[in-house]
Amino acid sequence: MKNFYEQVYDLVVRIPAGRVMTYGQIAVLLGKPSAARAVGYALHLTPAGVRIPWQRVINSQGKISPRGASDIVHEPQLQRLLLEQEGVHFDLQGKIDLQKYLWEPDAMSQYEW
């Protein structure tokens, strides 16, 4: 049993390109359906030395989390471009079609880890 954060990281890292997950989805997979906030906080603390595709983690609205306009404001746009490169389609509202791109690990993936 790893720390909650590490579980989040491992889960995010195994998200295949062209697919996305919501904070709530991750929280459920970790056994805490209402720990979406904690998940967001975990991603907020993503180690700078480790590349975490957190851009593949979005909120229930299907959009990139604004993260409160910190010192970094160009990242969100860049992440959106990266997702588009992976094949994720954004609509005119900058939203993602969750029903089409939302990914959930299969039984084998869970068994493997």
Next chain:
DNA sequence: CTACTGACTGATC
């Protein structure tokens, strides 16, 4: 242990 915060979510207005 209590209080506060946060990249969330669902319900309500």
Next chain:
DNA sequence: TGATCAGCCAGTA
């Protein structure tokens, strides 16, 4: 559709 409120969990002071 957009803004607001309360509940939720983990981490930090």
